[in-house]
Amino acid sequence: MKLTESTSAPLIELCRSLRPDFQWGSASSAAQIEGAAALDGKGPSIWDRFCAEPGRINDASNIDVACDHYHRVDSDVALMQWLGLDAYRFSISWPRVQPLGEGAWNEAGFAFYDRLLDALLKAGIAPHATLYHWDLPAALHDSMGGWTSRDIVPRFADYAHEVARRFGSRLASIATLNEPWCVATLGYETAQFAPGLTSRATAAQVSHHLMMAHGAAVLAVRSACKTRLGVVLNHTPAFAAEALEADRRAARIDDGLNVRWYMDPIFRGSYPADILDYLGADAPQVSAEDLALIHQPLDFLGVNFYTRSFISTQQPPMAAPGKQGFTDMGWEIYPEALTQHLVRISREYSPPPIYITENGMANADKLVDGRVADVERIQYVNEHLKALARAVALGVDARGYFYWSLLDNFEWNSGYTKRFGLFHVDYATQERVAKDSALWYRDFITAFKSRRTLKAS
Numbered sequence: 436m437k438l439t440e441s442t443s444a445p446l447i448e449l450c451r452s453l454r455p456d457f458q459w460g461s462a463s464s465a466a467q468i469e470g471a472a473a474l475d476g477k478g479p480s481i482w483d484r485f486c487a488e489p490g491r492i493n494d495a496s497n498i499d500v501a502c503d504h505y506h507r508v509d510s511d512v513a514l515m516q517w518l519g520l521d522a523y524r525f526s527i528s529w530p531r532v533q534p535l536g537e538g539a540w541n542e543a544g545f546a547f548y549d550r551l552l553d554a555l556l557k558a559g560i561a562p563h564a565t566l567y568h569w570d571l572p573a574a575l576h577d578s579m580g581g582w583t584s585r586d587i588v589p590r591f592a593d594y595a596h597e598v599a600r601r602f603g604s605r606l607a608s609i610a611t612l613n614e615p616w617c618v619a620t621l622g623y624e625t626a627q628f629a630p631g632l633t634s635r636a637t638a639a640q641v642s643h644h645l646m647m648a649h650g651a652a653v654l655a656v657r658s659a660c661k662t663r664l665g666v667v668l669n670h671t672p673a674f675a676a677e678a679l680e681a682d683r684r685a686a687r688i689d690d691g692l693n694v695r696w697y698m699d700p701i702f703r704g705s706y707p708a709d710i711l712d713y714l715g716a717d718a719p720q721v722s723a724e725d726l727a728l729i730h731q732p733l734d735f736l737g738v739n740f741y742t743r744s745f746i747s748t749q750q751p752p753m754a755a756p757g758k759q760g761f762t763d764m765g766w767e768i769y770p771e772a773l774t775q776h777l778v779r780i781s782r783e784y785s786p787p788p789i790y791i792t793e794n795g796m797a798n799a800d801k802l803v804d805g806r807v808a809d810v811e812r813i814q815y816v817n818e819h820l821k822a823l824a825r826a827v828a829l830g831v832d833a834r835g836y837f838y839w840s841l842l843d844n845f846e847w848n849s850g851y852t853k854r855f856g857l858f859h860v861d862y863a864t865q866e867r868v869a870k871d872s873a874l875w876y877r878d879f880i881t882a883f884k885s886r887r888t889l890k891a892s
């Protein structure tokens with residue numbers, strides 16, 4: 436699909452407000468695409484284990500093969516090059532490079548990322564690595580309870596140091612953690628994600644250990660290389676359903692748990708007092724030294740934005756209006772929240788430059804005669820880019836946008852039932868087909884780059 440009158444509107448706006456060197460990218464994560472789950476010395480992760488537990492994954496699938504990216508690095512990088520991407524965000528699988536999460540390194544695992552980096556750099560695509568996108572070495576869960584133990588902090592710092600020592604000079608950036616809210620809340624409180632525990636107190640303690648691991652990794656990476664360093668947080672801004680005091684209060688708590696609980700310690704060196712009160716006896720054990728460790732200067736903040744939370748305290752609760760529809764995840768499409776939220780966090784926290792490290796939609800895509808006509812996704816991206824451009828026009832320092840995701844892939848407890856990709860993946864044959872949204876994104880990037888060239892001449 437070519438850029439049409441209606442879909443070129445964000446481009447025109449973007450051309451006015453975005454920096455000429457704004458980075459266009461796409462993102463993925465190791466566990467969701469690599470496969471090769473037990474190959475070349477990789478150790479099991481808590482997600483390999485979780486998939487094997489009956490009832491955990493909606494379609495009872497696993498990540499043994501996933502998108503087989505492990506064996507398809509060159510052709511997958513060629514897809515990125517065809518799109519014209521400036522940047523690619525991926526994660527490193529800790530158990531692939533250190534099977535037990537401590538002790539011996541796995542050279543074959545590092546060799547895989549070495550190949551990926553070579554291919555990306557040869558294609559002129561800037562590599563952005565995330566150290567932790569949820570695939571904890573299962574051995575660490577067994578030996579120390581994984582993130583429930585403070586002892587994981589030095590283990591994570593060692594791993595971060597080794598990755599930075601080996602790859603730092605070739606990486607455009609390193610993010611310590613992806614979405615610590617999901618790790619702690621979905622993994623340790625609601626049991627939707629690995630390791631599948633159900634304790635609010637444990638989840639709160641886990642979130643604190645994640646924050647400490649972030650701080651320790653920042654110090655470790657800085658001691659090994661000069662790469663730009665940051666963290667990736669998922670922000671789902673909370674809106675009160677009605678102008679009721681109870682809804683407003685509940686929305687404030689929701690915001691506190693999702694946004695402020697992570698932003699405050701990282702950028703202010705403290706946890707929000709109202710959330711400490713709210714957690715009461717479930718609040719984590721925190722020392723002043725812990726807070727000092729977490730509160731490190733960063734070079735960028737990654738924000739993953741998909742939707743908003745619509746908070747209603749009424750019975751039955753008021754449903755989100757969904758005037759612009761819902762994605763196949765059931766998430767309300769509400770792009771204006773992106774503008775508001777970026778402006779808000781910029782004012783409240785004065786963060787370093789922001790990257791939208793994830794944004795995208797799951798859609799009920801159909802491959803018909805070799806084509807996926809995913810107009811919904813084009814519309815979704817179009818509206819979110821407009822919202823981003825508006826935020827930049829209002830003073831937000833945003834430097835890049837990564838569409839989630841390059842390929843259809845393993846969507847955690849939804850298995851392979853949800854498709855987020857710019858490329859459709861046939862899991863039986865591993866054939867990739869560019870969806871209409873991929874063609875649209877490619878045309879859009881080309882148009883943006885021609886503006887870059889114009890500016891430079």
Ligand code: IFM
Nearest residue numbers: 464467614739793839846
């Ligand atoms: O697939 C996930 C990704 O791993 C983390 N952020 C949200 C995406 C969509 O749910």
